[in-house]
Amino acid sequence: MAMADTIRVNPIECTGHGVCAELLPELISLDEWGYPLIDPRPVPPALDRDARRAVAACPALALKLTRSEKAQPVRNSAGSFSPGGTHPPGPPLGRTPPEPPDN
Ligand code: SF4
Numbered sequence: 001m002a003m004a005d006t007i008r009v010n011p012i013e014c015t016g017h018g019v020c021a022e023l024l025p026e027l028i029s030l031d032e033w034g035y036p037l038i039d040p041r042p043v044p045p046a047l048d049r050d051a052r053r054a055v056a057a058c059p060a061l062a063l064k065l066t067r068s069e070k071a072q073p074v075r076n077s078a079g080s081f082s083p084g085g086t087h088p089p090g091p092p093l094g095r096t097p098p099e100p101p102d103n
Helices: 019-023 045-057
Strands: 003-009 028-030 036-038 063-069
Touching: 003 036, 003 045, 019 028, 019 045, 045 063
Parallel strands: none
Antiparallel strands: 003 063, 028 036
Protein backbone atom coordinates (compact mmCIF):
# COMPACT_ATOMS: atom_id res chain seq x y z
CA MET A 1 0.00 0.00 0.00
CA ALA A 2 1.32 3.45 -0.91
CA MET A 3 2.24 5.86 1.85
CA ALA A 4 1.76 9.60 1.68
CA ASP A 5 2.46 12.58 3.90
CA THR A 6 -0.32 14.90 4.95
CA ILE A 7 0.15 18.29 6.62
CA ARG A 8 -1.53 18.81 9.97
CA VAL A 9 -1.65 21.87 12.18
CA ASN A 10 -2.03 21.87 15.93
CA PRO A 11 -4.52 24.73 16.38
CA ILE A 12 -3.58 25.13 20.03
CA GLU A 13 0.11 25.63 19.26
CA CYS A 14 -0.42 27.78 16.15
CA THR A 15 0.05 31.48 16.78
CA GLY A 16 -0.94 32.65 13.30
CA HIS A 17 2.44 33.82 12.03
CA GLY A 18 1.48 32.82 8.49
CA VAL A 19 4.98 31.72 7.50
CA CYS A 20 3.60 28.36 6.40
CA ALA A 21 1.24 29.92 3.86
CA GLU A 22 4.08 31.97 2.41
CA LEU A 23 6.27 28.89 1.98
CA LEU A 24 3.57 26.52 0.77
CA PRO A 25 0.74 28.53 -0.82
CA GLU A 26 -0.28 25.52 -2.92
CA LEU A 27 -1.54 23.69 0.19
CA ILE A 28 -1.93 26.34 2.89
CA SER A 29 -3.98 29.51 2.85
CA LEU A 30 -4.85 31.82 5.72
CA ASP A 31 -8.26 32.57 7.12
CA GLU A 32 -9.43 36.10 7.89
CA TRP A 33 -7.61 36.04 11.26
CA GLY A 34 -4.32 34.82 9.77
CA TYR A 35 -4.61 31.19 10.83
CA PRO A 36 -3.81 28.42 8.37
CA LEU A 37 -6.34 26.49 6.33
CA ILE A 38 -4.65 23.24 5.36
CA ASP A 39 -5.44 21.20 2.27
CA PRO A 40 -6.22 17.76 3.75
CA ARG A 41 -5.07 15.82 0.68
CA PRO A 42 -1.71 14.03 0.61
CA VAL A 43 1.26 16.23 -0.25
CA PRO A 44 2.14 15.71 -3.93
CA PRO A 45 5.73 14.53 -4.43
CA ALA A 46 6.58 17.75 -6.26
CA LEU A 47 5.74 19.75 -3.11
CA ASP A 48 7.37 17.45 -0.59
CA ARG A 49 10.46 19.62 -0.19
CA ASP A 50 8.44 22.81 0.25
CA ALA A 51 6.17 21.07 2.76
CA ARG A 52 9.17 20.01 4.85
CA ARG A 53 10.55 23.54 4.67
CA ALA A 54 7.23 24.98 5.90
CA VAL A 55 7.13 22.51 8.80
CA ALA A 56 10.71 23.37 9.78
CA ALA A 57 10.06 27.13 9.54
CA CYS A 58 6.97 27.22 11.76
CA PRO A 59 8.08 29.30 14.77
CA ALA A 60 5.46 27.67 17.01
CA LEU A 61 6.29 24.09 15.98
CA ALA A 62 2.61 23.72 15.18
CA LEU A 63 2.95 22.11 11.76
CA LYS A 64 3.60 18.42 11.25
CA LEU A 65 3.84 15.99 8.38
CA THR A 66 2.01 12.79 9.21
CA ARG A 67 2.47 9.63 7.22
CA SER A 68 -0.63 7.72 6.32
CA GLU A 69 -1.70 5.02 3.94
CA LYS A 70 -2.98 6.40 0.68
CA ALA A 71 -6.57 5.32 0.21
CA GLN A 72 -6.81 2.85 -2.63
CA PRO A 73 -10.02 2.09 -4.49
CA VAL A 74 -11.42 -1.24 -3.32
CA ARG A 75 -13.52 -3.58 -5.44
CA ASN A 76 -16.55 -4.88 -3.54
CA SER A 77 -18.34 -8.20 -4.02
CA ALA A 78 -20.65 -6.66 -6.63
CA GLY A 79 -17.62 -5.75 -8.74
CA SER A 80 -17.82 -1.98 -8.33
CA PHE A 81 -15.21 0.19 -6.65
CA SER A 82 -15.58 2.10 -3.43
CA PRO A 83 -13.67 5.40 -3.41
CA GLY A 84 -11.14 4.41 -0.78
CA GLY A 85 -10.41 2.55 2.38
CA THR A 86 -8.87 -0.78 3.11
CA HIS A 87 -11.90 -3.05 3.10
CA PRO A 88 -15.14 -3.44 1.17
CA PRO A 89 -18.02 -1.24 2.34
CA GLY A 90 -20.65 -2.63 4.68
CA PRO A 91 -24.39 -2.60 4.06
CA PRO A 92 -26.14 0.74 3.51
CA LEU A 93 -26.88 2.68 6.67
CA GLY A 94 -30.05 1.53 8.40
CA ARG A 95 -29.84 -1.99 7.03
CA THR A 96 -28.39 -5.01 8.76
CA PRO A 97 -26.46 -7.66 6.88
CA PRO A 98 -28.29 -10.95 6.27
CA GLU A 99 -27.79 -13.72 8.81
CA PRO A 100 -25.63 -16.63 7.64
CA PRO A 101 -27.65 -19.79 6.90
CA ASP A 102 -27.87 -22.43 9.64
CA ASN A 103 -26.19 -25.71 8.79
S1 SF4 B 1 3.75 29.12 10.51
FE1 SF4 B 1 3.09 27.86 12.26
S2 SF4 B 1 2.36 29.33 13.76
FE2 SF4 B 1 2.45 30.38 11.80
S3 SF4 B 1 0.39 30.17 10.91
FE3 SF4 B 1 1.62 28.48 10.13
S4 SF4 B 1 1.25 26.81 11.55
FE4 SF4 B 1 0.58 28.67 12.59
